[in-house]
Amino acid sequence: MSHKSFSKRHIGVSNEDQQKMLSTVKSNSISDLIDQTIPSKIRSCKDLSVGESMNERDYLSHIQKIAKKNKLFDSFIGQGYYGTETPSVILRNVLENPGWYTAYTPYQAEISQGRLEALLNFQTMISDLTGMELSNASLLDEGTAAAEAMLMFFHMRSRKQEKQGVNKFFVANSIFTQTKEVIECRAEPLGIELIYGDTDSIQLDSSYFGGIVQYPDKFGNVSSHKSFADKCHDNDIKLAVIADILSLVLLESPGSWGADVVVGCTQRFGVPMGYGGPHAAYFACREEYKRFIPGRIIGVSVDSYGNKALRMALQTREQHIKRAKATSNICTAQALLAVMASMYAVYHGPKGLKNIASEIHHKANALKLALSNAGINVLNKSSFDTISFKADLSILEKTLLDEQINIGYYNDEQIAVISVDETTCWEAINKLSRSIGKAFNCEININKENSFDITNARKDEVLSHPVFNSYHSETEMMRYLKKLENKDLSLTHTMISLGSCTMKLNAASEMMPITLPEFANLHPFVPLDQAKGYEEIFNTLTRDLCDITGFDSISLQPNSGAQGEYAGLMVIRAFHKSNNEGHRNICLIPSSAHGTNPASAVMAGMKVIIVNCDENGNIDVEDLKAKAAEHSENLGALMVTYPSTHGVFEESIIDITNIIHEYGGQVYMDGANMNAQVGLTSPGLIGADVCHLNLHKTFAIPHGGGGPGMGPIGVAKHLTPFLPGNPIVKTGGNNAIKSINSAPFGSSLILIISFGYIKMLGSSGLKNSTEIAILNANYLKEKLSSGFDILYTGPNGRVAHEMIIDCRGFKKDSGVEVEDIAKRLIDYGFHAPTVSFPVPGTMMIEPTESEAVIELDRFVEAMLSIREEIKEIEDGIYPKDDNVLKNSPHTAASLLNETWEHSYSRTKAAYPIKNLLENKYWVPVGRVNNAHGDRNLICSCLPIEEYQEEATI
Structure with missing residues (x-):
């Protein structure tokens, strides 16, 4: 093996030490040890075929060439994703710093005080800007945050509402397309009826439990929803608002006019678009909802000496404790990205954020006035950063693409949408206006004089806490970040031997490419021919993961393990429905399973039946068989972790999967322990039909102190047609279930890390x-x-x-x-x-x-x-x-x-x-x-x- 081999850098044990260790464990060779550990009937008899290993230098050259295949046009697409400038001090000291990105979720509070403070800053920032009393410490993305709001309201229904079968949820027509579909995906299995409409015409009554609007809306319109909020509350209906976080620097907070929950995304606070993610969503609400809010909450407590200390609060409401009774299956969130967003606010402060937001509005408003003066039918009365206008989209799109410009299009309405962001310069505005003028055969003149036209302007002060008003020089910011980092324990200090978490090396060569502009700055809704580099990575990665798992197809969309569980179960559900067996809703789950398993099953509309474990920790096969037989007519799935959650390759696994198939069910394998399978066995070999892969465990994506993560699912051939789709970018199977989250390929940017991990290790290294x-x-x-x-x-x-x-x-x-x-x-x-x-x-x-x-x-x-x-x-x-x-x-x-x-x-x-x-x-x-x-x-x-x-x- 070459001294430059990545395998030698990734694997910590030398060949010499291996022999000593084998002697300690009383085994003659690695092969003998594996033979004694993994049952022979599930051992793979063929080598992986992901290719030969690449050394780090060759890989970095290779990935840079792939990056160049992506095309960076001027982007005005918006629709929830915006260009932003990541301050170099945050890029260098957080995103590129293993002291931040290799830490684990702060369950051990004493060694996590630094990132807990950063996340508390995030919560404070969100509560301030939204006008709400309580915020969590991030969710996965804006679409899932909106869906979580609906589910929270659904689970909060009064006993009277539940008894009366109140199940209607109002969805404003003017919310983003991708958000709408994620809400639809979550609503259907729980029997929630979605009613679409406009806030000024919808007739609300006691059959509704909640509703959701967007502020500003997808066309860029800004309007107070106070009267609608009052109408909701008069009918005992709770209202959620999807709010652009940067707009709230200038606009009235939703909390000020009656919102019960405010959700959104903090991507434009210094986090690159990354072709869809990862980004930190937020969820803010009234304090009275504290027992129902999804995700982690950072709270202030005291330590044993009486000093202030931070911790994760109210954990008894989360899935790892409440299990099937949890209102959400969220586990991994987006902690690292929440830290970045909070530090963006700390670094710029309220004045800096107001300047950024005002400059964006000024440019957007100047463009709006110019288009209107040129006779173009602009549809906005009041806007923040987005303007919409009627157009012949076929002519407009071709003209703009020829000029290497992307904007947003709503084809059904023949409406074009332009969003201005922090990276938009006057030169780009002028180029855009000339190109639009060419399409409309008119002259458009931009007036750069200050153009400020905000209705519903914010009157209260925001971010007044000293933390947002103290660190505005790079020196002070660098020291603040280092002070927080030094409080925490990460892989830079010591091994982190958390079981079922796989805290392995996150190699520098795997991490470096994510900051390449062609990867970091690409919008997820660009035409596919502008994302050829990503397409090559996705195709190669899915092919390699299919080889590793023994499956037919992979969906890269789920952006956490829990999301993967939900996606896999929804695919199983769709399969049963396609066979006219939609009644198969029983999900068998061993008592030793991770808490996300039963929580995900309930979210997917299934009924959880617990299977006992024997005195050795193994699944009780007789109990499993009895329950499978008892529920044979309605058996939908078994969720099983392999190797088991108690760290053993159960000998009976083939019998277990055969029993489930015999009674008409499907086998869902939780991939949390995939690090013990790669190259030696596979989910396909043990008889699983679907499995999620924790890329932030087995495939080297860092844990980031509680996220990001990725949970792609692999499926057998008969489930391929049902893999999740997306309403904007074609993906998934021919009979795809609806989007699991907003972006078509999930958190695309960090898939590059797993791609590098596989390429540099190669078949033998894996x-x-x-x-x-x-x-x-x-x-x-x-x-x-x-x-x-x-x-x-x-x-x-x-x-x-x-x-x-x-x-x-x-x-x-x-x-x-x-x-x-x-x-x-x-x-x-x-x-x-x-x-x-x-x-x-x-x-x-x-x-x-x-x-x-x-x-x-x-x-x-x-x-x-x-x-x-x-x-x-x-x-x-x-x-x-x-x-x-x-x-x-x-x-x-x-x-x-x-x-x-x-x-x-x-x-x-x-x-x-x-x-x-x-x-x-x-x-x-x-x-x-x-x-x-x-x-x-x-x-x-x-x-x-x-x-x-x-x-x-």
Whole structure:
């Protein structure tokens, strides 16, 4: 293998270390270990055919050539996607910084204070601009956010409304086309009746539970919806508003005229279009809806020393706890993009944002006046950045394309739409006006004098918190970003061994191409011949993923694992309906499944039946067979994770899939654990019909502190016709289900990362990565078994790519619980493994193939040291209520306190093992009080005085 081989850079274990590790796990070779781990009946007998590996230099040259195949025309398309300028300080210090993009979702609050503060800034920004009391920390995109608003209203219906079967939802004709279709996709399986119309003519009554409008609308019109909001509330109807976030700098907030929920996208706050994503949507609402709001909420609490600390609030309403009773299946969101958007507001501040918005409006209004003066039928009375006019679209489109200009077209209405954005210059405006004049055979003259004509102008101040008024020089902004980054633990510090999360290397060469302008600045609705570079990537990636999974087709549209689940189940649903078996609505789900599984099934209109697991953690085949037989007439699907959520390749998997097929159901495989399959087996081999792939796990897209992610689905041939479509760009099958999210190919920009991962590893590198992931997990199992019970193993005593250690027995003799071990690991410089999933009181550990043996040994040393600390409590050396575990994590401030009244030394607290003397991560806060944060919910930035109080220790 060449020293320049990417595989050598990606896989952390050297050939020499592999031999030592194989000796530790008592196996003669990697092949022997795999034979002992994966059942022979599902082993692949052929090599992957994704091609030979490329070294990093050759790949970067290759991807740049592909990028050049995309054409960047002057873009005035708008329709929810806009050109924007990413400040270089944010590009360099956030998007291109592994300290930000390799962090995990902040479930461990103490080591996540930096990004939690950035996300709290995001929530504050959204609440301020929308005029609402509460905001979440991002959703996947604008279309799904709008659909989530509808679903929230539906689940909030009163008992009287439910009893009366109230199921109508008003949708304004003037919302974006792609948003309309996403709403339709979510409404149909739940029996929600959509009524389209105009706000001034719709006759509302008690048969409606909610409605949605857009502000400004798809044609650019700006009008207050106060009277319509009043009409809704008079009929006990809740109103959602889709609002352009930048327009709200100048326009009255929807909250000021009665909106119940405001949703939208923050893409134009410094996040590139990226041919559709990823972008951070937002969701803001009244505080009284706090128990129903979808997605994560960042809240303010206190730590064990009484200092302010941040955390994710109200988690009991989310899918990982509520499961089938959750109102949303959202898990991965768009944290990294929300951080970028919030920092755009921090950097520009309210004055800067107002200047940007005013300049955009000035240019759009100048163009509107020029077109109108030239006799063109402009349709807007009042607008912000978008103007619409009647035209012969066939002539206009050809003329503009010849000049390399894109605008928006509504063919049914013969209306052209032009959106001005932050990147639009006067030269582009003049070129556009000349081209339109050519199509209309008239002269159009632009007057650059200040043209400002905003109705419904905002009168209140926004973004008054000091965080938005303090960091406007690059030096100050750089230091603020670095201060936040330094509070957090990411892959730049240590391995993150979260089970079922696959925190592998996100290589620099995979990441670099996403900032190429030809990829980053392309609008998702350009004509396909302008996106030939993306087309080549999509075609190659889908072909490779089909080879890896054993499936016939792939849809790249779902932009998270949970979205993939929903898409796959909706495809299964469409298949059954095509066979006149739409009654097949029973979904069998093992009790050990991830919470998104039952939540997704319910959203897809299915009824969840839980299948038991046996004492070894495996699916109880007899229980499965009994329930499949009992529900045979209505069996729709089984959702199964493989290898299982307890880290074992279940021997009975073929029997399981055969049982489901025998009774007329389809098998949905959750691809969360695909990192143990690639090159060795596949969903197709085990008999699955559909599977989603977490590209942010197996295929190297970074987790970004809670997103972005991607969840493409692969399907067997009989399901191919039903893959999701898009109303604007042709995609999906011949009998496609409706769009799962707004963009036709999901978060296209980050698909380039997985494309690079596959190309640089090649067929053999992909297979070897899987083998080493399994070796690393079994190595940790052997090393940790001297101090911890391994909960589940396969028949040969092997685990797959992850394993579960049992911590439940410690409580009786020491009082130590699994949370104490998780927090104590922070003192050792480690992110805790997955806690209490899938079994309460346990830890699930997944090292991935990217970690070197020295890092694995460092983790083992920490865990065994903690086990000795537990034993010291068991032996009575330290009391149960005052020890290094119960008081962890320990901050520097607590150790510097003049008085020390604990039963153990400061050295034991901070430096329990010698290697910490060389490289110590200092946690910024003590253990966060979760209950306090939920009882005293604060989800926006506190007054600055709160931060200036002297810290207590």
